[in-house]
Structure formats: C-alpha cells, structure tokens
Amino acid sequence: MTQERSYIDLAGKVAIVTGGATGIGRGIALRLAQAGADIFIADIDADAAKTMSGEVAALGPRGESGEVDVSDQAATDEMVKSALAAFGRVDILVNNAGIAGASGWPERATGSIEDWNRIFEVNVLGIVHASRSVSDHMIERRSGKIVNIASVAGRRGSPGFAHYSTSKASAINVTQAFAYELAAHKINVNSVCPGVLWTSLWHDIADRRLKIDGDPKMSGRQYFENRFENIPLGREQTPEDIGNAVAFLSSDRARNITGQALNVDGGLYMN
Ligand SMILES: NC(=O)c1ccc[n+]([C@@H]2O[C@H](COP(=O)([O-])OP(=O)(O)OC[C@H]3O[C@@H](n4cnc5c(N)ncnc54)[C@H](O)[C@@H]3O)[C@@H](O)[C@H]2O)c1
Incomplete structure (x- = not known):
C-alpha cells in the first residue's frame, strides 16, 4: 500500500469558500488549507478576505481573495472566473456565506419582509448563484464537490426566526435537488448543519x-x-469542527456520499 500524507489529502485541489473571511468560513478555509488545498476566499468584506488569504498562504497552499456578494449572479460568475484565472481549476465550492436578516435585524422581534427578502437572496439564492457559476466547469471535468452550510435551524422552524429557519430548510432541500441534477456528472453535493457556534x-x-x-x-x-x-x-461547536466535516465531504473519501445533510451539533438532532 502506498504511503499517504493524511487520511484527508486535498493537495493539488482548489476550493472556493464563500463568506470565508471570518467565523465558520475561516475555520473551513483553514482546515481545507491544512489538508493541502489552494483557497479562493470570496467575501463581501474585501479587506477581511485578503487578510484571510494571507493566513492560508502562511500554511503553505496558495491563497487568493475577491470581494463577492453572493446575492448577485454576476458577482459569483466573476468569482469563478477569478479563481480559474488564479489557479486554473476549481474542485470544491463551499457555500458558507450566510446572514440572519436585513440590516438592523437584531432590533426586530420577528422578521420583517425586508429580512425575508434579503435572507433568501443571500442564504438560498447565494447557493444557487455560486453553484450555477461553477457547474459548467465541474461538468466539463466530470468531477467536483459542492458543500452548502445549512443549519440545525433548517431541521425545525424557529419561533421569531422563521425567515432564517425557512432559508436553512431551503438550503437542505436545494442541496438534494442539485445532488440529483449533478449526479450524472459525478459531482457530489452535500450540506453540513452546524449547531451553535x-x-x-x-x-x-x-x-x-x-x-x-x-x-x-x-x-x-x-x-x-x-x-x-x-x-x-x-x-x-467550533469553526474547525465544521471545517473537519467539510474537508471530509470535499475529499474523495466521500465519493459515494451525495444529497446528505450532516449535523455537526453535539447530538442535538439525531436524524
Ligand atoms: N454561528 C452559528 O451558530 C451557526 C449555526 C448554524 C449555521 N450557521 C451558518 O454558518 C454560516 C457562517 O456563519 P457564521 O456564524 O460564521 O457567520 P459570521 O457572520 O460570523 O460570518 C459570515 C461571513 O459571511 C460574509 N458574508 C455575509 N454576507 C455575504 C454576502 N452577501 N456575500 C458574501 N459574503 C457574505 C461575512 O462578511 C462574514 O465573513 C452561515 O451560513 C450561517 O447561517 C451558523
């Protein structure tokens, strides 16, 4: 048997992480980079994304970044173009960017119509846009991994937070639909449901x-x-816990797993 570097080896692979500048996205980017992948950090906060791409490069792999609002299809098209220009390929897309409402949401006891609209633009259409932007390239290569960050909130409606929990239930559902659509092209699509971070x-x-x-x-x-x-x-849970699950689902170790939603929540939900 040949000697392998580690159980999950992503050396030579290229990943885009949306919302990768901070929080859970940062933990995912660090874990993927530690497994050897080059990373394109796509975030609405351009400065934080640039700083994060430097953290990736400090670990050894190449890091690039771009200012991207995932609610805009043209911006995610540009994101994939930039990643291809920098690295020549994209093997992994992690749709992590997410919000809890429109500007000022923490002041409101329940979601306003602006909260519902903005959250769907980012948490649901953000996944759709970025997946559409990358899928032609993955289909051409008959390979690719897409991992969507949903939430345990998508498992049950949250009182006062229906706009958020409904968006995350949609993230789980769109994962299944895209997993079916892309399976013929040997592309895996899964979601991870973080608990509380x-x-x-x-x-x-x-x-x-x-x-x-x-x-x-x-x-x-x-x-x-x-x-x-x-x-x-x-x-x-920690951002690194979520990064570990994403690294596994992004690797060929998970080649026969698709359409799943993996809870990383300390056992809160057991389904
Ligand atoms: N924190 C938790 O307990 C928890 C639990 C379950 C799921 N989640 C999900 O995990 C993901 C990351 O959450 P987090 O806790 O790290 O949040 P965070 O607010 O700490 O980080 C979100 C990141 O996404 C970026 N972002 C926001 N809107 C964007 C847009 N339109 N386009 C591109 N980037 C954008 C932000 O600049 C930031 O870097 C989200 O999808 C969130 O819903 C979080």
Whole structure:
C-alpha cells in the first residue's frame, strides 16, 4: 500500500469558500488549507478576505481573495472566473456565506419582509448563484464537490426566526435537488448543519434575544451557554469542527456520499 500524507489529502485541489473571511468560513478555509488545498476566499468584506488569504498562504497552499456578494449572479460568475484565472481549476465550492436578516435585524422581534427578502437572496439564492457559476466547469471535468452550510435551524422552524429557519430548510432541500441534477456528472453535493457556534452571527442573536425577552443582567455568552443543556455532548461547536466535516465531504473519501445533510451539533438532532 502506498504511503499517504493524511487520511484527508486535498493537495493539488482548489476550493472556493464563500463568506470565508471570518467565523465558520475561516475555520473551513483553514482546515481545507491544512489538508493541502489552494483557497479562493470570496467575501463581501474585501479587506477581511485578503487578510484571510494571507493566513492560508502562511500554511503553505496558495491563497487568493475577491470581494463577492453572493446575492448577485454576476458577482459569483466573476468569482469563478477569478479563481480559474488564479489557479486554473476549481474542485470544491463551499457555500458558507450566510446572514440572519436585513440590516438592523437584531432590533426586530420577528422578521420583517425586508429580512425575508434579503435572507433568501443571500442564504438560498447565494447557493444557487455560486453553484450555477461553477457547474459548467465541474461538468466539463466530470468531477467536483459542492458543500452548502445549512443549519440545525433548517431541521425545525424557529419561533421569531422563521425567515432564517425557512432559508436553512431551503438550503437542505436545494442541496438534494442539485445532488440529483449533478449526479450524472459525478459531482457530489452535500450540506453540513452546524449547531451553535460563538461567532459574530451568534453574538447578535444573543444580544437580540436578551434585549427582546431576556434577563438584562445576563451576558450574551451566558445566554448562549444556556443552550448547552439541550445538547447531548453538552458543549458548543467550533469553526474547525465544521471545517473537519467539510474537508471530509470535499475529499474523495466521500465519493459515494451525495444529497446528505450532516449535523455537526453535539447530538442535538439525531436524524
Ligand atoms: N454561528 C452559528 O451558530 C451557526 C449555526 C448554524 C449555521 N450557521 C451558518 O454558518 C454560516 C457562517 O456563519 P457564521 O456564524 O460564521 O457567520 P459570521 O457572520 O460570523 O460570518 C459570515 C461571513 O459571511 C460574509 N458574508 C455575509 N454576507 C455575504 C454576502 N452577501 N456575500 C458574501 N459574503 C457574505 C461575512 O462578511 C462574514 O465573513 C452561515 O451560513 C450561517 O447561517 C451558523
């Protein structure tokens, strides 16, 4: 048997990570880079994306970045063009960019129509746009992995947060539809459902819940930690936990897995 570098070896592969500049996207980019992949960081925050591509390069693989709003089809087309110009191929697309509402959402107890519209533009159409932008290239090469970051919120409707949970249920569903459509071309499409992670998205959720119906003396972090009692493993997840699942699904080790939604949530949901 030949000696392999590690169980998951992505050396020579190229990945695009949307929303890759911070939070979960950063954890995914670091794990994929540690497995050897070159990474294109696509984020609406151009400066943070550039800094993150430097972190990738510091690990050894090549890092590039671009300012991309995934709600805009022309921008994701340009993203794929830039990644191809820089690296010559795209093997992996991670649709991670996501939001919890339109500007000012933490001030609202339930989603406004602007929240519903913007969240669908980013969390659902963002996946559709980027997948459409990359699929011709993957189809031509009869290979590719697409991983969509959904959420455990997509498993059950969230009171006061229906716009978010509905968008994540859609992310799981569109994963299945695209997995069917692209299977003939040997392209795998899966989703990962993170549980609770202390990123800027959750800082805002905790602030909002405390402002609207919480104990004013409790900190956001305490409110977040109260969630752990429902989690069988009793702890939060980290961006690297999500990165580990994405690295596996992006590798040929997962060649016969498609259309799945993998919970990385300490056992919160067991389905
Ligand atoms: N934090 C959690 O507990 C949690 C749980 C389940 C799922 N998720 C999902 O994980 C993903 C990442 O979440 P996070 O917690 O790291 O959030 P975050 O807010 O910390 O990071 C989101 C990143 O996406 C970028 N972004 C936002 N809108 C964009 C757009 N239109 N185009 C391109 N980039 C954009 C931001 O600049 C940022 O870098 C999201 O899809 C989120 O819904 C998060």
